Amino acid sequence: MSQEQPSVFLERRAYRQRRMADAARMLPVFGVVLFYLPLLWAISGGQGRATTYVMSFLFLAWLVLLIAAALISSRLPSGAETDDAFKDE
Amino acid sequence: MATLNVLVLASLLYVVLLFAVAFAADRAALHGRGAWLRSPWIYTLSLSIYCTAWTFYGAVGFAARSGLEFLTIYLGPTLIMIGWWWTLRKLVRIGRSQRITSIADLISSRYGKSNLLAVLVTILAVIGTTPYIALQLQSVTLSFAAFAEADPNASLGDASSTALWVALGLTLFTILFGTRNLDANERHHGVVMAIALEAVVKLFALLAVGIFVVWGIAGGVSETFARIDASEIARWDVPGSRWVGLTLLSAAAFLCLPRMFQVMVVENEDEGHLRTASWAFPAYLMLMSLFVVPIAAIGLDIMPAGANPDLFVLTLPLQEGREGLAILSFLGGFSSATSMVIVAAIALSTMLSNHVVMPVWLRMTGGTGIVVSGDVRQVALLTRRLSIAGVVLLGYVYLRLSSGGAALAAIGLVSFAGVAxxxxxxxxxxxxxxxxxxxxxxxxxxxxxxxxxxxxxxxxxxxxxxxxxxxxxxxxxxxxxxxxxxxxxxxxxxxxxxxxxxxxxxxxxxxxxxxxxxxxxxxxxxxxxxxxxxxxxATTGTWSGGLAQSEDLLLMSQRILGAAEAQSLFSKAASRQGLSGYLPEPSPDFLQELERELSGSVGGATAHAMISQIVGGATVSVQDLMAVADETAQIMEYSSQLEAKSEELARTARQLRAANTKLTQISEQKDTFLSQISHELRTPMTSIRAFSEILRDGKGLSEADGEKYSTIIHDETVRLTRLLDDLLDLSVLENGQVVLNTQTGSLSDLLQRSVRAAQGEEGQLEIKYGQIDQNIVLTTDLDRLAQVFINLITNARKYCDAKEPVLTISTQRQNGQLIIDFVDNGSGIPADMHAVIFEKFSRISHARVGGAGLGLAICAEIMTRLGGSVGIVPAQGGSAFRVILPPATVSQATSPAA
Structure with missing residues (x-):
């Protein structure tokens, strides 16, 4: 029984990596939503919001996105590893 | 105040620094040092050529005119970078596996290596990029002029001469460091390093100006915000269509710009670098745009009305009397402009030479060019250099013609839309x-x-x-x-x-x-x-090159890749196929590999055309199509397997036939040798017997006759002894009983000694020395090695059939090994003899001068004992023998050997 432990672990790792790849795929979609959000404010706001307000929001969104990208990328396999984890992709 | 002079001095020093950095990086890479050159950080910084002078100066101008809209130019690439798993990963993988040299090459390779498509993409890229290069040159001119205005003492001669000098300097730099090697797939370490440095400088300069404006002029973050709120750009009123459209446009351009493709895909060395760049490059872009709105708002506030907002980054510090900061800002803008022009020129020149000039040249020479005349490497490198000069010059001419008006400022987005x-x-x-x-x-x-x-x-x-x-x-x-x-x-x-x-x-x-x-x-x-x-x-084979001439292929590859690389590629392929020597079987796999290797130098379409000129047209086998179509019709699969099997059988049969021919030849030679050896033994024996009988019986012989006959007997015994010595030598060598007498001595002395000994009696063979490193010291059995040299030289003297025989001796180092080539100008050794020439008793022709055919066999045995080898190099014009000595025996003397 204990012999099977490593294989379970490996599968789990590959599973995690695939979910991370899913997250990496979702990230730009999330980014588009964040970056286009101010457009909706403009419509509802009548005269338009202050530049400083929108600017702060955009830079904050930018920061959140790149931190998320850094976290996800560091958990993704690279180079040759990729092929093992995503063979049947 | 000598601001302008200080500025010129600072710029010149900066340019010298860039040259030095590029030179040092190239050297470090050449000597295998500098793993840091391949770090993901350098890769990330090199991506920053996206931020050109249009960003450095133009973003503030953009913001001053239309508020936050400028951000779209950086949000688009950010989305692409954080979404690297979708496209960039695939792009880089394809770029590496297909050895893509440019975006034109990528598109042409994808669509069946179509050169027409490549030419179209190239034209589009040139039209789209030229105004952009003009824009960079203009930015340097303008910023220079801004300094001149601020400096009352200086008068600027002719504004356009600045642009000309910059253009010339950039051309020189790009040619020097961008065309070091023909293989466009190899990294230009010097260029990349210089660009990375420029990336740091421009970020640092923009941040410095930003910090000065926010804390130096406005007096803090909240004060800055208050001033933005009070400025003309206080309201968020970007039209939705432009916000969405420009974001998408900049994302598209980020992928398609030839210069971005160059640094992102062609110069990429490790797919893993994308992982770092995926967040580090967006961070770079964010920092670049962080202070743009504050600079724009405060510039609008305190600069006189009518001041060009495109130059606020420069004129604000000047206005406030901060000359040091202004010079730093100038260097930042200068960096942005130059790095863009350098990479764009490299990318465009690769496209122009690979897809426009080379195909035309190939067609003009009718395909004979690659086999017979000229050096393709030189042609290709020259083309690339001329293209670089041409591209930069075109930008300059565009600048002069458009007279640097406001039309240029808008050209950034126009250019983006073109390449998109x-x-x-x-x-x-x-x-x-x-x-x-x-x-x-x-x-x-x-x-x-x-x-x-x-x-x-x-x-x-x-x-x-x-x-x-x-x-x-x-x-x-x-x-x-x-x-x-x-x-x-x-x-x-x-x-x-x-x-x-x-x-x-x-x-x-x-x-x-x-x-x-x-x-x-x-x-x-x-x-x-x-x-x-x-x-x-791994790719499936496309070539069916059963009867392709490997020798022609080698000849062509030598012209493109260089002799040493081509030979090592061919011999590696040959040894993978289990063959010795330099000519592998032209199997589909090998041809595929060769094509990809060549396409790294001349582009996919050209490489394909070159090989098909020799091999005679590529065919796609049933098996290939199966892999493409995924249509698993059983019968087709069966027949394709049959076809593959029969092809394999045919190949095996060909190899068996070759082996059989070799065996038959050896056996025949052995028979010939036996009769030869008995003949060789018998002739002297007969004359010895005859003359000794005369001596024994002839009482009345004169003194002179007696002496003459005994001399003949003596000579014949000497000949016999020599023959027996050779045989004995060979058997001792073959049985491994030989004791090596290791000495140390200089290679050139040894060669001269051997030439003297071999030239001996009649010196009608002219010896030429090619490259010979005087400082090479050998530690091996020098007498045995000399024996090999003497034998090779004697062979050339005996068998070279040219009217004026010339033997060229040259040496080179490769991976520590020492290679010594002996090439004569005769008709060479027929290809069918290559396999047996080093066998015992083999001789090229029976009719020619004597010798039992043991010399080369002894040479081969000696070289094996010394840990090296001796072989024939084909396609060198005459017979060419190559002696290879292992690294352990070769060393470099610090001073010329005494």
């Missing part, structure tokens, strides 16, 4: 197997034409190229064809209008024509390899 036309063909090629060459061609032409008509030509202003009447009423008064209101779409922003129509119709015609047309086999094969690059990175 490549996007449908590129992405379609990456993700859709059904995309065809005709479809891509149509889409590109349609998109390109609409871009020209609705954006590029009108961008020069009314009545310059398109007349005022045409702009307002449309051609021939057809109002729905008005360039700025196509199909009656009126009142739209001209840029968004042009991008929308060109991209829509481009994509539509690309998809429609692709669906309606049928691809050629090679297109389908390449399509499958591109789309499914992650499933099978």
């Amino acid at each position: 036309q490549l996007l449908p063909a590129m992405l379609g090629g990456l993700f859709w197997r059904g995309a065809t060459r005709i479809g891509a061609l149509t889409g590109l032409l349609v998109g390109f034409a609409i871009w020209l008509y609705t954006l590029f030509l009108p961008s020069f202003g009314p009545s310059v190229i398109l007349s005022q009447a045409l702009l307002e009423a449309g051609p021939f008064g057809i109002s729905w064809l008005r360039p700025r209101a196509l199909f009656g779409v009126d009142g739209m922003d001209p840029l968004v209008h042009a991008v929308m129509w060109s991209m829509l119709l481009n994509t539509f015609s690309f998809i429609a024509v692709s669906i309606l047309s049928f691809p050629k086999p090679l297109e389908r094969l390449q399509g499958a390899q591109f789309v499914n690059v992650f499933q099978h990175s």
